[in-house]
Amino acid sequence: MTEILSMSRAVAALVHDGDTVALEGFTHLIPFAAGHEIIRQGRRDLTLVRMTPDLVYDQLVGAGCARKLVFSWGGNPGVGSLHRVRDALATGWPVTLDIEEHSHAGMANRYVAGASGLPFAVLRGYAGTDLPAHTDTISKVTCPFTGEELAAVRAVNPDVAVVHAQRADRAGNVQLWGILGVQKEAVLASSRALVTVEEVVEELTPVPGSVVLPSWVVDAVVVAPGGAAPSYAHGYYDRDNAAYRAWDAVSRDRDAFTAWLTQLREDG
Incomplete structure (x- = not known):
């Protein structure tokens, strides 16, 4: 209460x-x-x-x-x-x-994943930056439907x-x-x-x-x-x-x- x-x-x-x-x-x-x-x-x-x-x-x-x-x-x-x-x-x-x-989109998606009870979020982002090399909560995933490589960010809770x-x-x-x-x-x-x-x-x-x-x-x-x-x-x-x-x-x-x-x- x-x-x-x-x-x-x-x-x-x-x-x-x-x-x-x-x-x-x-x-x-x-x-x-x-x-x-x-x-x-x-x-x-x-x-x-x-x-x-x-x-x-x-x-x-x-x-x-x-x-x-x-x-x-x-x-x-x-x-x-x-x-x-x-x-x-x-x-x-x-x-x-x-x-x-992170990027703005990355942080926003981290909150959304955390609010949704998901372990991570997927987005098109970080391409052309060196943030993934310096931030261990950024990774990559391959779309199982298209084969496209996408950015993944760990949920924040x-x-x-x-x-x-x-x-x-x-x-x-x-x-x-x-x-x-x-x-x-x-x-x-x-x-x-x-x-x-x-x-x-x-x-x-x-x-x-x-x-x-x-x-x-x-x-x-x-x-x-x-x-x-x-x-x-x-x-x-x-x-x-x-x-x-x-x-x-x-x-x-x-x-x-x-x-x-x-x-x-x-x-x-």
Whole structure:
């Protein structure tokens, strides 16, 4: 049964040291508030999975929470690089970081396979790249019907998926809309799911194009207004472009980042 919990209780119950954690959301609905609570609780040795790592994963890596990053693109959207990730890869500060890189299509298909209970997914992809030579979750299969050689990617099944949504009802059914990524697939592929929402309502009224995650796939709902900021929540608030630009200077400098980290922990 889905529980409506505080952020601290939900993260303590569902995110553990050594877990594989997927914080998903594309362009908007990025679960920043949950990521910040993971940092405050000092989780370590996490394998962080995300199609498009941006600021929240830069922050988690800089805080020393991660030992591995599994992704298909990484950067500060519209601004530049993730400098805490770059520092970890180049110097091992604050801890060494392993990476596993895929294409967008490959990562999306890994989630779909995991959600479908399949061991791998098949796609036309990776041709002309050297990713298969460096990534042991990419292989090849021959189609039994046509003889065509295709790419195969191992399913990904995180221990816990963390997503943000616009709203949930009191039974724990979750509704999200706008530009969608792989939130649904990540939740279905994972053993546990934590969903932060802008609000809890008595009834989920229909919204064109919305996705509803039923309560039986959600372990905990956390009411976290503004929980996707500085990304946006469609219908609730806009993207804070200035925050993304400001992060570039913070993330470039270890002292500036350490000051940001100290303030984050104090604010919690």
